[in-house]
Amino acid sequence: MMDGVPGLTSVAELAEVVRSGFVESRHFGLAVALDPDGKQVFAAGEVEAVVLPRSTAKPLQAVGCLEAGADVDAEEAAIAAGSHTGEDRHVAVVDRILASAGLERDALRCPPDRPEDEPTRFRLIAEGIEPDRVRMNCSGKHAAMLKATVAQGQDPARYLDAGSPVQQTIAAAVERLTESSTGIVTVDGCGAPLLGMPLSGLARAFSHLATAPAGTAAGRVARAMREHPELVGGKGHQNSEVMRLLPGVVAKGGAEGVIAMATPDGHAVAVKVIDGNPRATTALALTLLQKCGLDVSPARALIELPVLGGGRSVGEIRPTI
Numbered sequence: 001m002m003d004g005v006p007g008l009t010s011v012a013e014l015a016e017v018v019r020s021g022f023v024e025s026r027h028f029g030l031a032v033a034l035d036p037d038g039k040q041v042f043a044a045g046e047v048e049a050v051v052l053p054r055s056t057a058k059p060l061q062a063v064g065c066l067e068a069g070a071d072v073d074a075e076e077a078a079i080a081a082g083s084h085t086g087e088d089r090h091v092a093v094v095d096r097i098l099a100s101a102g103l104e105r106d107a108l109r110c111p112p113d114r115p116e117d118e119p120t121r122f123r124l125i126a127e128g129i130e131p132d133r134v135r136m137n138c139s140g141k142h143a144a145m146l147k148a149t150v151a152q153g154q155d156p157a158r159y160l161d162a163g164s165p166v167q168q169t170i171a172a173a174v175e176r177l178t179e180s181s182t183g184i185v186t187v188d189g190c191g192a193p194l195l196g197m198p199l200s201g202l203a204r205a206f207s208h209l210a211t212a213p214a215g216t217a218a219g220r221v222a223r224a225m226r227e228h229p230e231l232v233g234g235k236g237h238q239n240s241e242v243m244r245l246l247p248g249v250v251a252k253g254g255a256e257g258v259i260a261m262a263t264p265d266g267h268a269v270a271v272k273v274i275d276g277n278p279r280a281t282t283a284l285a286l287t288l289l290q291k292c293g294l295d296v297s298p299a300r301a302l303i304e305l306p307v308l309g310g311g312r313s314v315g316e317i318r319p320t321i
Helices: 054-067 074-080 086-100 120-124 140-151 165-178 199-211 216-225 238-245 279-289 298-304
Strands: 011-017 022-034 040-044 186-188 193-194 249-254 258-262 268-273 303-310 312-319
Touching: 011 040, 011 268, 022 074, 022 199, 040 279, 054 165, 054 193, 074 086, 074 140, 074 216, 074 238, 074 279, 074 303, 086 120, 086 140, 120 279, 140 165, 140 258, 165 193, 165 199, 186 279, 193 258, 199 216, 199 249, 199 258, 199 268, 216 249, 238 249, 238 279, 238 298, 249 268, 268 279, 279 298, 279 312, 298 303
Parallel strands: none
Antiparallel strands: 011 022, 011 312, 022 040, 022 268, 186 193, 249 258, 258 268, 303 312
16 A cells, blocks of 8 residues: 555455446445444455545534534535535525625635536526636535634634634544544645545444434434435435435445445445546445345436446446445
């Protein structure tokens, strides 16, 4: 292993891309499934290897925001835990968080972006509207961090500083939920601090999240995600679809091929695809949940991924774990 990246000897094949019977590509990486007691049901690759969870960490960071003093309702907690697609309804919730903290959009420090939601993106382009920070898929998380910072009487301009009180509280929540402390602190694509963690720790964190008692910060975040999956992603977004089709499951993916899911009884799974391509991650995570005994048939369309040729199916992307 070099520079924190699992090497070829520590990863396993996770999925293959088959076109007209020919294996065109293969995805390698790490995958783990845990039972409610934290014991491994399945493992592929060195699952204690440290990974960067990217946006899969957002529900854990949202827990930290609540513990740091962000007083948010269920919709606001869901968008803080999510990677929204920039629809108008998403922007309205982010604006609500900011307004309740006495802040404007210019307090956000995530990069300006266009919406991931295509109809919204095309509409705004046609209207001549430039990329905006509030449309960026991390703006909900940033708004919650800002609200917690204001609640603590701290300078909102410093809300992304890793040493700030709010970020320290978030880091403590992440380490408690993952049951790990790696000392690795990086900067995510949105500019927020991001902690490295073992892949197994990411799965443990989602187990704790999914089984957290009502009323706790973790319980509130999990309930918000379950009640408002459309705010965790958006129309047709795979995270939202998983939670809509499999009630009670909490699911969150992130950049560079990371995803985690957990069931209400505490079974949890996590995946890291080493090449960073996310096209198989949802199917892999659902396959792992199936190994844990969950009936995932309502979400079969998210597992059976066609490979197209001339607009028709000529193969599939299939998990090989």
